[in-house]
Amino acid sequence: MEIKPIAPSFAASPQIRPDDVARAVQAGYKTIVCNRPDGEADDQPAAAEIAEAARAAGVEFRYLPIKPGQFTDELVKSFEDVLSTCKGPILAYCRTGTRSSTLWALTRAKMLSPEAILAATSKAGYDLSGLRPMMEERFGADVYTSRPESYDVLIVGGGAGGVSAAASLLKRRPHAKVAIIEPREEHYYQPGWTLVGAGVFERGQTVRRMGEVLPDGVKWIRGAVAGFLPEKNEVTLENGERYGYEVLIVTPGLKLNWEAVDGLADTLGKNGVTSNYRYDLAPYTWELVKSVRKGKALFTQPPMPIKCAGAPQKAMYLSADYWLRTGVLKDIDVEFCNAGGVLFGVPDYVPALMEYVERYDATLSFNHNLVKVDGENKVATFEVTDGETTSTVEKEFEMMHVCPPQTGLDFIKASPLADEAGWVDVDQATLQHKKYPNIFGLGDGCSTPNAKTAAAVRKQAPVAAVNALAVLDGHELVAEYDGYGSCPLTVERGKIVLAEFGYGGKLMPSFPDWIIDGMRPSRRAWFLKERMLPPMYWQGMFRGREYLAQPRMTFKKIGAE
Numbered sequence: 011m012e013i014k015p016i017a018p019s020f021a022a023s024p025q026i027r028p029d030d031v032a033r034a035v036q037a038g039y040k041t042i043v044c045n046r047p048d049g050e051a052d053d054q055p056a057a058a059e060i061a062e063a064a065r066a067a068g069v070e071f072r073y074l075p076i077k078p079g080q081f082t083d084e085l086v087k088s089f090e091d092v093l094s095t096c097k098g099p100i101l102a103y104c105r106t107g108t109r110s111s112t113l114w115a116l117t118r119a120k121m122l123s124p125e126a127i128l129a130a131t132s133k134a135g136y137d138l139s140g141l142r143p144m145m146e147e148r149f150g151a152d153v154y155t156s157r158p159e160s161y162d163v164l165i166v167g168g169g170a171g172g173v174s175a176a177a178s179l180l181k182r183r184p185h186a187k188v189a190i191i192e193p194r195e196e197h198y199y200q201p202g203w204t205l206v207g208a209g210v211f212e213r214g215q216t217v218r219r220m221g222e223v224l225p226d227g228v229k230w231i232r233g234a235v236a237g238f239l240p241e242k243n244e245v246t247l248e249n250g251e252r253y254g255y256e257v258l259i260v261t262p263g264l265k266l267n268w269e270a271v272d273g274l275a276d277t278l279g280k281n282g283v284t285s286n287y288r289y290d291l292a293p294y295t296w297e298l299v300k301s302v303r304k305g306k307a308l309f310t311q312p313p314m315p316i317k318c319a320g321a322p323q324k325a326m327y328l329s330a331d332y333w334l335r336t337g338v339l340k341d342i343d344v345e346f347c348n349a350g351g352v353l354f355g356v357p358d359y360v361p362a363l364m365e366y367v368e369r370y371d372a373t374l375s376f377n378h379n380l381v382k383v384d385g386e387n388k389v390a391t392f393e394v395t396d397g398e399t400t401s402t403v404e405k406e407f408e409m410m411h412v413c414p415p416q417t418g419l420d421f422i423k424a425s426p427l428a429d430e431a432g433w434v435d436v437d438q439a440t441l442q443h444k445k446y447p448n449i450f451g452l453g454d455g456c457s458t459p460n461a462k463t464a465a466a467v468r469k470q471a472p473v474a475a476v477n478a479l480a481v482l483d484g485h486e487l488v489a490e491y492d493g494y495g496s497c498p499l500t501v502e503r504g505k506i507v508l509a510e511f512g513y514g515g516k517l518m519p520s521f522p523d524w525i526i527d528g529m530r531p532s533r534r535a536w537f538l539k540e541r542m543l544p545p546m547y548w549q550g551m552f553r554g555r556e557y558l559a560q561p562r563m564t565f566k567k568i569g570a571e
């Protein structure tokens with residue numbers, strides 16, 4: 011099965027088999043749609059077989075067959091109904107996925123420009139350029155005549171950035187009309203996943219119902235944004251709904267690009283391949299750490315930027331610490347394969363980290379970029395760059411912790427909000443969009459060159475809130491973000507090297523050295539991470555209590571550059 015994501019809540023696929031359904035469910039899909047009429051080919055499983063597998067796996071199934079080339083308005087309407095009524099994300103399949111992606115494109119054609127649709131489908135490998143005239147005809151046909159429901163501040167994404175920004179806004183203006191657009195039912199405390207992978211937290215400690223974390227007074231719009239119309243101050247959702255705004259805050263996070271490593275998606279969660287970058291996989295890291303007794307343990311880091319740049323090596327230190335304590339480390343060959351050329355981007359923290367690399371006798375392999383995984387044979391392939399030359403190296407492993415390559419989300423990349431690299435293009439101090447003065451961005455998905463962390467979000471959210479209100483009021487007072495980010499490097503169970511720094515690697519410790527010396531491993535920093543940061547997140551950031559995050563105020567003219 012080859013799932014080809016096209017939009018945040020929709021993917022197409024060539025023909026699937028009944029045993030693929032469990033994998034689709036594992037990948038998060040909640041509805042499966044068959045667009046292929048039964049009996050097209052001898053080796054084709056009947057829709058009823060897939061339906062039975064879907065029923066057994068607890069997901070919805072819809073049969074909406076279409077013969078190649080026969081896209082009637084009635085069928086497009088039925089598909090639109092499926093998209094708006096069935097639980098997402100939705101996986102639709104036919105022989106190759108082309109009919110499914112075409113149906114999706116035609117349902118979106120009323121609200122998204124042909125460019126945005128064609129960019130999304132071609133990224134997934136479907137060239138639908140032949141549909142352009144049909145899409146142009148539909149685009150804007152009848153949808154743009156009425157004004158949609160509108161908000162003072164509309165927020166895209168109910169993750170760390172969206173919820174904190176809403177809380178900071180409402181603390182300052184309790185009666186502001188604020189809405190968050192978010193498709194997920196759950197909110198994840200991702201910084202806790204490193205500790206889940208080390209057996210310190212249960213994964214249940216890192217998840218809450220979305221409805222419980224949203225601050226009082228925020229309207230939750232359940233859905234995924236598909237496109238932006240900044241000239242009209244509107245966004246469109248995947249289900250076709252539109253919403254208007256005075257000020258827009260865009261904070262949808264980033265894309266974990268598992269598919270960029272050949273064979274990785276198929277072997278995650280089995281064959282000794284794991285990742286703390288997913289809620290469902292972090293417990294598997296801990297299972298592996300407890301069961302591995304000898305052989306090679308690989309820990310990989312992709313090219314930057316990634317969220318929490320320390321997380322790949324945190325997984326290594328905590329695993330090696332367990333093996334050291336249980337007396338098996340001597341039989342385990344620990345190796346850190348980093349696509350980059352240094353252990354950590356801010357040199358001041360490297361000496362303390364190197365002490366642990368030596369303690370665990372770990373090999374550091376720089377300029378090693380993971381490109382392929384053969385899970386069954388437990389072999390990982392790396393592209394190794396050495397000056398001008400590039401070669402490939404294969405490494406066998408007993409277990410491998412993978413940090414996936416990361417990019418901007420597809421719907422951002424295809425929008426007018428993106429910079430060339432696909433991030434929401436904002437000013438690094440004010441967080442205001444460089445082209446649209448009433449749009450702000452924060453969090454992992456924006457272009458600011460800080461460490462992509464929840465710690466950065468803690469400081470960014472009040473800045474975005476203050477500036478959003480200033481724009482709303484037509485005032486010139488603005489706040490500035492200094493680039494602060496933090497990475498608590500869990501070098502052993504019970505000790506952390508607390509890296510805190512701003513733009514350009516400038517050290518920005520929150521505490522004096524005698525409380526926490528960030529350059530040394532510290533028990534107090536561990537206590538902070540394990541006991542204090544989770545409540546600071548849930549009850550501090552998400553309730554507008556801006557601990558250690560008061561925005562720096564300055565006076566500046568609001569306006570696009």
Ligand code: FAD
Pocket residue numbers: 018166167168169170171172191192193194199200201202203204233234235236261262263264286287288317318321419421452453454455462463464465466467496497498
């Ligand atoms: P997210 O929290 O990822 O939220 C984005 C939200 O946008 C999601 O809810 C998503 O569903 C929603 N969304 C996506 N697409 C759409 C759409 N089309 N329409 C509407 N909504 C959409 N940070 C630290 O400070 N310290 C740490 O120790 C730390 N450790 C980490 C360890 C791991 C393993 C990981 C994975 C992360 C870690 N982080 C850490 C990073 C931290 O979790 C992120 O930086 C933070 O969550 C970023 O917040 P965000 O709001 O930008 O993105």
